[in-house]
Amino acid sequence: MLIAFTLTPVGVGESFPDEIADAVEIIRASGLPYRSDSMYTMIEGEWEEVMDVVRRATEAVAARAPRVQLVLKADVWPGRPGGLLDGKIGAFERHLADRGQ
Template identity: 75%
Template sequence: MLIAFTLTPLGVGESFPEHIADAVRIIRESGLPTRSDAMHTTIEGEWDEVMDVVKRATEAVAAKAPRVQLVLQADLWPGMERPLDGKVELMERHLPGYGTP
């Protein structure tokens, strides 16, 4: 399964990298396959292990901010191997000649 999520500390101003640094550390140290971009982080794994990482990351942000907004999206695809990369590879097969960015 894949979980894509965004954590936003509220009440701390417009820039807040120091408020999410501990969350990023928790995500990276989880050992699960992850990918982050400007909008969210995606984690691949089993339900309980992924949700545990999301919970601990959220709690880390909450420890430094008066309020935290969590946006979460899940993709449950039984039988899909390596969904973090596999879904992209599947799509790329339908775009011959364009290559991977």
């Protein structure tokens, strides 16, 4: 399973590095494959372990902010072995290369 999610603390001003840093520490400590960019963090793993990380990261932000918005998107692919995080991007890059782009 691959989860893409974003957490936005509400009511803490326009900059919130400490609130997000707490969530990132939880994600890193999970040991699950992950990738973050300017809009989302993607985590790969089994349902229970991925959702546990999302829950704990959300709770960490909620401990510092009066309100938290969570946006979550999931690619649930039963029976699929790991490697979705890099595999999907790699497959797309190979497709582009085959087209000469």
